Amino acid sequence: MLRAILAVIVGYLAMAVTVFATFTGAYLILGSAGSFKPGSYEVSGTWLVLSLVLSLAAALVGGLVCRAIARSPRPVVALAGVVLVLGALSAVPILLRAGEPPEPRTGDVSNIEAMNRARQPVWVALTLPLVGAAGVLVAGRGRSAEPT
Numbered sequence: 001m002l003r004a005i006l007a008v009i010v011g012y013l014a015m016a017v018t019v020f021a022t023f024t025g026a027y028l029i030l031g032s033a034g035s036f037k038p039g040s041y042e043v044s045g046t047w048l049v050l051s052l053v054l055s056l057a058a059a060l061v062g063g064l065v066c067r068a069i070a071r072s073p074r075p076v077v078a079l080a081g082v083v084l085v086l087g088a089l090s091a092v093p094i095l096l097r098a099g100e101p102p103e104p105r106t107g108d109v110s111n112i113e114a115m116n117r118a119r120q121p122v123w124v125a126l127t128l129p130l131v132g133a134a135g136v137l138v139a140g141r142g143r144s145a146e147p148t
Contacts, residue, residue, distance in 0.1 A: 007075040011066030011136070012082060018058035024111060026050050032108045041117040042102050048124060055128050059083065059135025067140040076140030080133040087129025094125040 026047075027035055035047045043051070066079045102119045109117070 004075040007066045007070035008079045011062040011079045014065040015058045015062035018061045022054045042119045056135045059132040060139040063136035063139030080136040083132040091125035
C-alpha cells in the first residue's frame with residue numbers, strides 16, 4: 001500500500017518537474033512573440049500545439065515512473081484519476097474568465113508574468129486533463145517489473 005501511494009506521489013512529481021522544465025524551455029526558445037498572439041496574452045497556435053505535445057510527454061513520464069515504482073497497474077490508474085481531477089480543477093478559473101476580453105500585452109514579458117497572464121482557449125483547458133490521464137495510462141500499461 002505504501003509503495004502504491006509513493007508511486008502516485010512520485011509519478012505526479014515527475015510530471016510536475018517535466019512540465020516546469022519543458023514549458024520553461026519552450027518559453028525561453030519561443031519568447032513572448034512566439035508564445036502569444038501579437039499585442040495580447042492569448043496564446044499562439046504554436047504554443048497550443050507545443051503545450052499539448054509537452055503535456056503528453058510529461059504524462060508519459062509520470063506514468064512510466066509510477067509504474068516502475070508500483071510494479072502494478074492500479075497506482076497508474078489512481079495517478080490518471082489524480083491528473084484528471086486536478087486538471088479539471090485547474091480548468092475552472094479559465095472557464096470563469098472565458099468571456100472576459102484579454103488584456104493587452106506590450107513588449108516582452110517574463111516567464112512568471114507569462115504564466116500568470118496567459119489566456120488559453122477553453123477547449124485546451126478541458127482537453128489537457130484528458131490528454132494527461134490518457135498519457136499516464138498509456139505509459140503505465142507496461143508489464144510488471146516483478147517476476148511472475
